[in-house]
Amino acid sequence: MSTEQKPDGVGARVAEERKLIGWTQARLAAEANVSASLVKAVEQGRAPASPSFISACARALKVGVTALLEQPYPRETRSEQMVHAGIPDIRRELAVYRIPPDDIPPRELSELAVDVGRASKMRHMVNLGELGRLLPTLLHDLRVAWHSSEGHDRERIFGLLAETYAATSQVVYKLGYIDLASLAVDRYEWAAEQSGDELAVLVGDYQRAGEMIGVADWAGAERFLEGSRKAIEPELGKGNPATLAMWGNLHLKSGLAAARAGRRDTADAHLAEATETAARLGVDRDDYRLCFGPTNVRIWSVGLAVEMLDGTEAVKRSAKVQLPSGTPRERAGHHYIDLARAFLLHGDRTGALSSLQTARRIAPTQTRYHPMVHETVRALARQEARSTETLRGFAAWCGIGRA
Structure with a gap:
């Protein structure tokens, strides 16, 4: 270009x-x-x-x-259309979330739990097309179930419903339907409150803070998350792993708010708290489908440096990132998208393109639709008098016609 x-x-x-x-x-x-x-x-x-x-x-x-x-980006092929095929039905289920369903018998709770687990696994695998087609039916079936239950079973169903809303928000967000993702977060908060699970409610706070960060309310997000952490701070001494993981994740989200606001010292302080908590746990966990542990904190350390536009520091931190074989593709792919931005800021265009290609191999749909991938590709193209064939091919795959 x-x-x-x-x-x-x-x-x-x-x-x-x-x-x-x-x-x-x-x-x-x-x-x-x-x-x-x-x-x-x-x-x-x-x-x-x-x-x-x-x-x-x-x-x-x-x-x-x-x-x-x-966003959402234009759909130009049948395969792209299929990835988005579940969106209208998802939109309908989010709209009728409290409406009593048709008089049909509910499915067994154990069956629903299996399908919710499968949906969360698809989310981590970034299988967006198949997940988008599964979610409307699953949301409907969970709506039938909670209208037909009471007591502990009803709370359990709401917990499963909250987890499904979390997967929903991620699918629609990654495909570029940001307002629909916000609606899914609202639905998550409602379901989590009905579940009676304090940590599930705090996952809602984590998501809500992400919404605030996305609209540049960085200071508000930090204040909100501080209140969220206070809710579980007295429990930290008990050493419950799920509570510790939530504490660490809330610090990471606060670090993101601070980094976006340009408050580096504060961002680094939150990262240090999360690092200490991850070391205390010693292993990677997936409580409430929020990955937390030493690996995820190292991934975040790179991303936070990128958010502060310090590519050199991000590349330096990336040397400590070793992704275990079980790392969710969602997290691994996002890491390499961040690393591409880091290399671009660092002045290493070859490293940037190589990282984008790695992200594509790990999580192709996530990479194809990620706006920071599009911005990185455009920047790479404009920094070269003539784009390489590799870069032109990658740009075309992303749907960037003028790179």
């Missing part, structure tokens, strides 16, 4: 929205609390847009994040 070509991607849409309301680059920089040089670089396509830049600009311009990302 020639550097003279008109920029596309997030930068072009930020410029368009800015001009529609008559703002200069300097005005947008002031309103979004970012540097004017960064606004100029992103609009000109010389720098990729980071998640913090995107959410800050969206908030300042009063547009949705999806408007700047142009």
Whole structure:
């Protein structure tokens, strides 16, 4: 891609929205609390847009994040259409979540538990198409079950329903339906409250904080998560592994909020707390389908450095990341997407493209639809006088026509 070509991607849409309301680059920089040089670089396509830049600009311009990302991305092939095929039915189930279902007999609780476990496994494997087609039926069957139960069984069903809503929010988010993902988080919080499980409720707090971070309410997310941690702080001395894992995950999410806000010392402090907690556990766990342990903390350490735009530190931290064979593809793929961003910031274009190719091998659908992959590919293309055949092929696979 020639550097003279008109920029596309997030930068072009930020410029368009800015001009529609008559703002200069300097005005947008002031309103979004970012540097004017960064606004100029992103609009000109010389720098990729980071998640913090995107959410800050969206908030300042009063547009949705999806408007700047142009999500969901166009579906141009039958296979892409099939990946999205479950979305309309998911949307319907999220809409009727409290409506009594038709008078049909409920399935056995043990059968439902098996299917929910299968859905969560698909989520970790990033099998988005098959999972998207499974979820509507599973949500319906769980709705039948909780309307037909009482007591402990009813609480157990709500716990399974909450886990299914968590998988739902991840599927629709990864496919670019961000508002639908927010609705799934609402449904998760409702179901978790009905389950009577305090830690499940805190998983809802973890998700809610993610929603706040996504709309650039970083300080609010930090305050909210501080309150969440206080709810279980008195229990830490008992050493319950699930409680410790939740404590560590809440610190990691706080670290993300701080990193997006540019508060490096605070982000590092949260990372240190999570690292200490992971060392106390000594093993990787998957309580409430939130991975936590030494491996995930190291993965997060790389991602947090990338969020702070310190590619050199991120690459340095990545040397300590050893992914066990059982690492969920969702986490491993995300790690290599972050590592590609790290190498780009570090000035190693070869390392960036290699990391993207690794992410594609591990979790192809996640990589194909990840907006940071698109931004990284565009930045790589613009930094080269002529894009390599490998880069052009990767861009075409992602659906980026002008790389």
